[in-house]
Amino acid sequence: MVSILDKRHRPLRDLRISVTDRCNFRCTYCMPAEIFGPDYPFLNKEELLSFEEIERLATLFAKDLGVVKLRITGGEPLMRKDLPILIEKLAKIPGIEDIAMTTNGTLLPLYADKLKKAGLHRVTISLDSLNPERFKQMNGRHISIQKVFDGIKAAKKAGLAIKINMVVQKGVNDQDILPMAAYFKKEGHILRFIEFMDVGNTNKWNLEHVMTKKEIIDLIDSKNPIKPEPPRYAGEVANRFFYEDGSGEIGIISSVSDAFCGSCNRARLSARGELFTCLFASSGFDLKRIIRTTENDEDITRILKELWSNRHDQYSTEREQKKDQKKVEMSYIGG
Ligand code: SAM
Ligand code: SF4
Numbered sequence: 324m325v326s327i328l329d330k331r332h333r334p335l336r337d338l339r340i341s342v343t344d345r346c347n348f349r350c351t352y353c354m355p356a357e358i359f360g361p362d363y364p365f366l367n368k369e370e371l372l373s374f375e376e377i378e379r380l381a382t383l384f385a386k387d388l389g390v391v392k393l394r395i396t397g398g399e400p401l402m403r404k405d406l407p408i409l410i411e412k413l414a415k416i417p418g419i420e421d422i423a424m425t426t427n428g429t430l431l432p433l434y435a436d437k438l439k440k441a442g443l444h445r446v447t448i449s450l451d452s453l454n455p456e457r458f459k460q461m462n463g464r465h466i467s468i469q470k471v472f473d474g475i476k477a478a479k480k481a482g483l484a485i486k487i488n489m490v491v492q493k494g495v496n497d498q499d500i501l502p503m504a505a506y507f508k509k510e511g512h513i514l515r516f517i518e519f520m521d522v523g524n525t526n527k528w529n530l531e532h533v534m535t536k537k538e539i540i541d542l543i544d545s546k547n548p549i550k551p552e553p554p555r556y557a558g559e560v561a562n563r564f565f566y567e568d569g570s571g572e573i574g575i576i577s578s579v580s581d582a583f584c585g586s587c588n589r590a591r592l593s594a595r596g597e598l599f600t601c602l603f604a605s606s607g608f609d610l611k612r613i614i615r616t617t618e619n620d621e622d623i624t625r626i627l628k629e630l631w632s633n634r635h636d637q638y639s640t641e642r643e644q645k646k647d648q649k650k651v652e653m654s655y656i657g658g
């Protein structure tokens with residue numbers, strides 16, 4: 324397998340592709356409604372990478388940079404028209420072993436079957452509370468939790484593997500940790516708790532609202548003992564834990580309290596076609612301009628290799644010193 328190493332000796336393995344900056348939710352920690360209102364200048368069609376452009380870039384990333392995993396994200400990826408057509412193209416790329424999607428789940432009843440047939444392997448469905456009222460508040464659009472349950476059901480029926488993501492904010496939804504853990508243990512889906520992160524510039528992040536990995540572990544362990552499990556592969560983002568009674572697994576993504584930059588093998592392609600080598604970067608490299616003006620794939624590969632080999636990002640490790648820097652909004656590059 325090709326391994327291009329960055330300045331901190333990390334290979335690239337995982338490419339996250341944001342296919343739209345639009346979303347049907349307005350989660351308070353990601354796209355607060357007061358900022359992403361009716362007049363917000365979302366990207367128009369010409370500004371987005373086309374499916375052919377995404378396919379071309381993903382093919383080069385797989386062939387020449389060692390990417391084996393793709394994750395489709397957004398905004399809400401299922402807001403992008405004809406998404407199964409893109410999945411079908413990506414599934415045919417030699418070297419790609421795994422295609423996943425992160426979604427709020429509400430549109431899965433319409434698309435789960437088509438996505439599975441097109442070659443999608445897995446979905447990660449975001450759900451922050453089982454409390455119907457709190458869920459409505461947190462999604463910023465008063466959307467019913469039943470829509471997410473219907474999405475989970477549709478994904479299961481279609482045969483997609485499912486994980487659930489819960490962003491935990493102290494004082495907002497920390498009381499939902501135990502009910503969520505109990506529910507998804509029973510349902511047999513892996514639940515992953517994500518520490519509230521200081522992504523973008525608009526989500527009013529505050530360290531006091533971060534429920535740390537340790538706090539989450541202690542809480543769950545006090546009800547249902549858990550034990551740590553080693554990662555399945557290098558660069559796995561979540562710390563894994565098994566219930567001691569053998570009834571399932573949870574994961575914790577601790578970007579704030581226990582940074583994992585040392586093994587970060589991920590790059591992100593934004594909806595408007597820029598390459599970001601860190602979730603918290605201030606700016607990306609305009610690959611759209613390059614692919615729209617360059618016919619020769621070898622020239623593009625040379626640029627991609629240069630970008631990765633010059634990378635030295637480790638924002639989470641340096642958060643204290645860097646926390647005031649301007650950052651790209653989450654809705655442009657996905658999680
Ligand atoms: N709309 C899709 C969804 O919500 O799953 C995909 C895009 S969303 C930006 C990707 C993931 O990032 C979601 O699981 C979401 O909960 C997470 N996320 C967004 N803002 C976050 C924040 N401030 N801290 C931690 N996770 C966040
Ligand atoms: Fe939309 Fe996902 Fe962001 Fe929520 S987290 S606003 S669903 S993009």
Ligand code: SF4
Pocket residue numbers: 578583584585587589600601602603636637638639640
């Ligand atoms: Fe990777 Fe940047 Fe996150 Fe560190 S902060 S794990 S470098 S994306």
